[in-house]
Amino acid sequence: MKTRLPMRIVLPSLLAGAILGSIYATMLWATRQSDQMSIARQERLVDVTVGKQQAAIAHDQESATVWDDAVRKVAARDQEWIDANLGRWMQTYFGHDGAFVLDASGSPIFSYLSDAPGAAEAFSKVDTYVVPLAEKLRQRLARGDEQGKTEQTLSIGESEIVAISGRPAILSAKPVLSDTGDLAQVKGTEAIHIALRYLDGDFAQTMGAEYLFADMRYERSKGGHAERLYYPIKSTAGDPLGFFSWTPFRPGTRALRQTEPVFVAGALLLLAVVSGFALVLHKRSERLMDSQSRLFHLAHFDSLTGLPNRASFTAEVSRRLAAGQAAVLFLDLDRFKQVNDTLGHPTGDKLIAEVAKRLSAVAGVDVFLARIGGDEFTAVAPAEQRDAVEALAEKLIGTIRQPFEIDGQPILIGLTIGIAFAEAAASDAQAIVRQADIALYHAKAAGRNRYAIFGQHMEGLISARRALEQDLRTALLEGRQIEVHYQPVYLAGDNRMISVEALARWRHPAKGMICPDVFIPIAEEAGLIDRLGDLVLQAALHAAKRWPDLGLAVNASPIELRHDNYALRVTAALNRHAFDPRRLEIEITESAVIDDDGTCRRNIEALRRLGVRFALDDFGTGFSSFGRLQALDVDRIKIDKCFIDQMGDAGSNEAIVHAIVDLAHARGLKTTAEGIETACQSRRLAELGCDEIQGYFLSRPVESAGIDAMVKTPALEGSDMARLTGLA
Structure with missing residues (x-):
């Protein structure tokens, strides 16, 4: 035992x-x-990223090398044009460090390198690699080799990683080709464009930030730090060029x-x-x-973000109110629905997760942050100091306004916040949550990307909004309060009116004129936008019959386009008024470029077969791009007013406007610039090649009688137009 x-x-x-x-x-x-x-x-x-960068540089080149104008200007050796479109523009727009154009004999037509003082010095640094690379591509062109060409890749190319003056760099060669095929080119004699991108500059830091590599940098040799990882950079020939170094993640x-x-x-x-x-x-x-x-x-807890959910938030509000004062914040993402509509729900989910990370980093340990569904977040914060709560709201808004990058796509959204303060432990949790929700609605109505603190006056605003919705229903039933005004569109350069844009106006019997920015969102949210759109279309077609020499543009909401019968309704209106479909242009927004079930696209295709034209409105302000235009057939893009406002001033968006116009023309699209307010803007846009212009400098929107008078008037100068339309 x-x-x-x-x-x-x-x-x-x-x-x-x-x-x-x-x-x-x-x-x-x-x-x-x-x-x-x-x-x-x-x-x-890292290896895939470097390869991806090579492909990206080649894709960047094709935006300017596959272009009839490029073939002509290079043949003419127009240095100013080449510099603006194939040289420094590539650095400004795509971040390239060098650009070279070689003729059929391999001699340089144009040379630029960011770290060389002149063209000769620039070419002398790279000629050892550039000339053979161009010759290799030229031989492929001569024998008709098209390996590598796809629907997305318009021309063949060659790419190498080499050492330029001891610095690792990507060289990409692309031929300068006609995009229409109208220009005859002898195979093997095409000019060659070479793009250069250094890998030892900000490339490593950019890659580290994008893919979350800790402290990534370029080093010529291994530093001997055991905790760091060194990835060798090799030339295409296999020669060592240095290392990418970072602190690896060891899960x-x-x-x-x-x-x-x-x-x-x-x-x-x-x-x-x-x-x-x-x-x-x-x-x-x-x-x-x-x-x-x-x-x-x-x-x-929320499964997507890991944050507490609505049930936890409600319990936390009650707990904090029982302990004393508290501030409740309702957070709503601005333009998130547009992200889902244009980029898809998987991207939207990734964006929500990134938003949660940023909000958590700013909120800190004293703030209880939760996600209550969709794009809505909530927070409960200590309320002893109101200034601290307002500072927190500003920080939250500021962090969300910084660009996101999801799957290589830059995304800009905003954040609107409603705040309610509970002054005593006896405050009702349900009431304080409702007050924060009302404050959020008030902040959104005031313009978004801001915060609002609940006040007793806001209760009345909610009631006023409901009353306005009911008034709008009545106005649409009666049909007398909704008016259609018309803003002329002029041919750039000679101020000749060629079309009008129909715009809805609401003349309320008690409140007077109500801004479209107020009643159109109400119409969309209340399911009244179809009725409003039909009313405007019918009135505009009836009036435009009196102006047979003018085109007519009307706006279509994405909600209208997503209805199966939209094309039928427009067709019926055209037939009713015996209106030539070729005179009608429908302006759509970028959210119609991609729709989940293809209804928008089917409606557009059906109307285009009748001859109706389409324009993409507010181009450049959201997620639209020339690549996305391939998914939808449009005839025109309208350049948003935000790009026009500062034209002529230092630091303006002139280069962007010029690029949009040139690329639109290269794709066979017309351009219209909105928001023209000065003679300088009008003149400069004509010089840049913009097709049409409209804005208050030329004419405010006027009633149909005003257009009747203007049709009888020859082309006017800006000051005369201002007097005619009531600006002077």
């Missing part, structure tokens, strides 16, 4: 120790495997450090167990607790 009793204690302890040792050894092995796999993935990501080591305390505690507990039955009970208990924890987490 004296010998068997200790064995009954020792044997279970030895068994437990052996089990624990095996588990820990497995954890160490798993840690090493996890770290190695993570490092391998990071190295593959296994991090997980081991986090779990070791728990493991030690479990080991001590397990060693204290002297029977297998107690060990089984312990493990069963742990599994039960783990299941309960998961169920609790699912019930109280």
Whole structure:
């Protein structure tokens, strides 16, 4: 008995120790495997990123090299044009560090390098690599090699990684080709455009920031830091050019450090167990607790962001109110629905997750942050100092206004916040939440990207909004209060009116003229936009019958375009008024470029077959791009007023406007500039090649009688137009 009793204690302890040792050894092995796999993935990501950059540079080149104008200007050796479109513009717009254009003999037509003072010095630095690369491409062109061309890749190319004066760089060669095929070019004699991008400048920092590599930088040689990872950069020929260096993410080591305390505690507990039955009970208990924890987490936390959900938020509001003062913040993302509509729900989910990370980083530990659904977040903060709560709101708005990058797509959204303060512990949680929601609505009505603090006057604003919605229903039923005004559109350069844009106006019997920015969102939210759109279309077609020499533009809401019968309704209106479909142009916004089920596209295609034209309104202010225009057939783009406002001033958007006009023309699209307010803007847009212009400098929107008078008047100067339309 004296010998068997200790064995009954020792044997279970030895068994437990052996089990624990095996588990820990497995954890160490798993840690090493996890770290190695993570490092391998990071190295593959760097390799893919460099390759992606090579493809991106080639794609950048094609925006200007596959262009009839480029063929002509290079043949004419127009240095100013080449510099503006194939040289420094590439650096300004795409971040390239150098550009070179070689003729059929391999001699430089144009040379530019960011770290060289002149063209000769620039070409002397790169000629050893540029000339052979261009010749290699030229030989492929001569024998008609088209390997690599696709629907997205318009021309073949060559790319290499080389060392330029000791600096690693990507060289990409592309031929200068006709985009229409109207210009005859002898194969093998085309001019060659070479783009250069250094890899040792800001490339490493940009890549690190984009893909979350810690402290990534370029180094000529290994620094001997054991904690850093060095990825060799090699030329296309295999020569070493340096290293990308960063502090690698080691998930296994991090997980081991986090779990070791728990493991030690479990080991001590397990060693204290002297029977297998107690060990089984312990493990069963742990599994039960783990299941309960998961169920609790699912019930109280949002699965997408990991933040507390609505139930947790409500409980936290009640808890904080019971303890004293609190501030409740309702946060709503601006333009998030547009992201979902244009880029898809998977991108929207990724954006929500990134938003949650930014909000959490700003909120800190004293603020309870939650997601209550969709693009809505809430927060409960200490309310002792109102200034601190307002400062928090400004920081939250500021962090969300910074651009996001999701899957390589830059995304700009905003944040609007409603704030309500509970002054005493006796405050009702439900009431304070409702007040924050009302304040949020008030902030959105005031222009978004801002915050508003609840005041008693806001209750009345909600009631006023409901009353305005009811008044709008009545106005649409009666049909007398809604008016259609027309803003003329002029041919750039000679101020000849060629079309009008129909605009809805609401003359309320008691409130007077109500701004479209107020009643159109109400119409969309209340399901009245179809009725409003039909009313405007019918009135505009009836009036435009009197102006047979003018085109007519009407606006269509994305909500209208998503209805299956939109094309039928427009067709019926055209037939009713015997109106030539070729005179009608429908202006749409970028959210119609991509729709989930293709209804918008089918409506547009049906109307285009009748001859109706389409224009993309407010181009450049959201997510629209020339690449996206391939998904939808339009005839015109309208350049938004924000690009026009500062034309002629230092630091203006003239280069962007010029690029939009040139690229639109290259794709066969017309351009219209909106918001012309000065003679300088009008003149400069004509010089840049913009087709049509409209704005208050030329004419305000006027009633149909005003257009009747203007149709009888020859082309006017800006000052005369101002007097005619009431500006002077």
